[in-house]
Amino acid sequence: MSGKWPGSRLKPISDSLEAVGFVSKGDRKLLDHKAQKDYFSKIIERYMGFCARHSEDLNAAWSSLPTSASGDPTKNPPAVLPRSKGKQTAPNSPSPSAELSTLLLSLRKLREAILATASTIPVSFSQRVHVFSVRISIQAKHPPSYFPSLRYLLEKLHSPSHPLPESELKDLFSYLILDYACRQDDLVAAFELRAQARRKHAFQSPIVDRVLTALAHDNWVIFWQIRKEVDSSIRALMNWAEDRVRRHALKAVGSAYLSVGVQWITEGCTGDTGWTWDKLVETEKLGWQKEEDKIIIRKPKPRPQTVSGLK
Template identity: 40%
Template sequence: MPSSGPSARRGPSGAWNRLKPVVTDPLDAYGLPSKGERRLHDYKTQETYYGRIVERYMKFCASTGGSEGLEKAFAALAIRDNNNSNTTTTTRDETGKPILARQISSTDRPNDMPSILLAMRKLREGILGSRRRDSFAQRAYMFIIHASILSRHWESYQPALLYLLHQIHPVTPLAPPELQEFVGYRILDLACRQYELLDAMAVKLEFKHRDRRVATVLRSLIHDDWVRLWRVKRAVDGHQRAILEFTVERMRLHALKCVGRSYMNADKAFIERTGDAQWDELVKTGVGWQLQESGNVVIRKPKAK
C-alpha cells in the first residue's frame, strides 16, 4: 500500500536543484553614493572595490589585442556631438541622464568600459562622501583620471581633476612630476575642450607649470597655428593627445578655410597635410572640393569675365 505521509505529497525537486546561482557582476555590487548608497563610505570597502575596478580595467586592456586595438576600443567610446547618429548608443544613469555616448564596437569583443566608468564614478562619489584625502584617495583619483581621459569621458575626469588638485593635493601633496602632469591635463582641458584660453593661462601661472609641450599647444591655439599644433600632437603622450582631440575639428576647419581663401587649386597631399587627415576623411567632414585624376584638387574656379 503506498505511503500517504508528507513525503508522498512532495513534488520532484531535481529541477530546482539544477538551477544555477545568479552571477552578480562585482562592479554592480554597490549603487551610486549620490543616490543613497552608504557602504562605499567605508575605507576598507573602497579599497576592495578599487582593486576590482583595476582588475577589470586591466582585463579590458588585455582583451583588445595590443596598443592598436586598445586605441580603437577607446576611440569607440569617444563622445559624439551628433546624437542622431545611427552608430551610437547612450548609457544612462538612474535619473535618465546620459552618462556616456559611445560607438558600437566593430569587433566581437564586448566593450566593458562603460561598466568600468560607472564603477569609477561610484568609487569617486564614495571617496568624496567620506571626505577621504589620504594616499589611497590620491592613487585612486590618479587612476580614474588616466582611464577617463583615454576614454575621452570628460564627465569623469574633469571633477576628478578638480578634486585631486584642490582638495587632495593640499592635504596629501603630489610629487612634483605628478603635479606637473595633472596640472597639464587641467590646462589642456580648459584650452582644448572648453576653449577657455585665459583660464588655461591662469592655471598655468597659478601652479607654475613648465611643460614645454603644453605651452606649445597653448601658443598654437592662441595664434591659430595649426601647423605647430599638428606637430606637437604627434609628440605628446597618449593622455595629452586624447584631450587634444577635442580641438582637432575646430583647428582643422580653420586650416581648411585658410586654404580655401588662399588657393585656387592645390596638390592632394598638401591638402591632407594641412587637414591632418586622409582625403576620404576630409570629404566625410564636408569638404566639397573637386579631386582630379592627376591628384590636383580644384578649390575655386576663376570667375567668368
C-alpha cells in the same frame, strides 16, 4: 513532480563591480575603508583585463564610447560587441564601450564613497583613486569623470601637509590647462590657470606652451606636429580641438590657394594619414573638385578680351 528541473532557478551571475551601488542612493557597501580598498583593487584588475583583451587595437577600444564635449556618453552603452570581419568574437562578450562604462561608473561609485568618508580615510588613498580615475577617463574621453576629479585633486587634495609628487602635479596641471584650451575652447581660462600654476607651483611645460601658442595663432602645422610627439593622455586632450583646427586649416587654404595637391590637403590639413579625399568631402561638405592628383579650389577668372583697333 512539477516538471521543473532542480537547477532551473539559477540566479544570474553577479558582476562584483556592478553589485555595488551609489552611496547617494542608499548603498552602504563602500562606507568601510577596507571595502573601498578591495573595490579599488577589483577596478584595477578589470582595467588590466580590458587592456589585455584589446591590446591589438587599444586606441580603438578607448575610443569606443560615444564622445561628447559636455555630456555623459556612458549611459545605455551597447551590451554586446558587434562581430567584425576577420576576428572571432565570443558570443555575448561585452563591447569595449560596455567595459569602459562599467569601469567609469565603478570609479564614480568609489569616488562618491570616498567623499562621504573623507574625514576618516587616508588622503593618500583618495589621491590614488582620483589620479587613476583621471588617467582612465581622459583616455576614454569622458569629461564628467575627469574634469571634476582634476579640480578636486588640485584644489583640495594637494596641500602642504599632503603634497602630490612633483611629476604627478605637473601632469594634472597640464591636463586641466589643455582641457580648457582644447575641449572647452577657453584660451583665457587656460592662460590664467597656467599663470597661476607657474606662480604657486613653479609649473613649467614646453608642450603645454607650444599647444597654447599654436591654438592662439591658429597654427595648425605646429598643432599637428606636437600631437605626433606627445603621450596618449596629452594626445587625447588635444583631440578635442581636432575638428576645430582641421576646419580652420581648410578655411585658410581655401582663401589662399586656387589648387593644391590631394595629399597636401588630406594629410596636411587633418594631421592624420587616415583621411581620404572622399571622407573629407563627406565630413566637411567641401565643394572643391578633384582632378587626378590635384584639388581645384577655384578656377581663375578669365581675362577680359580686347578688340583689335579699339582703345
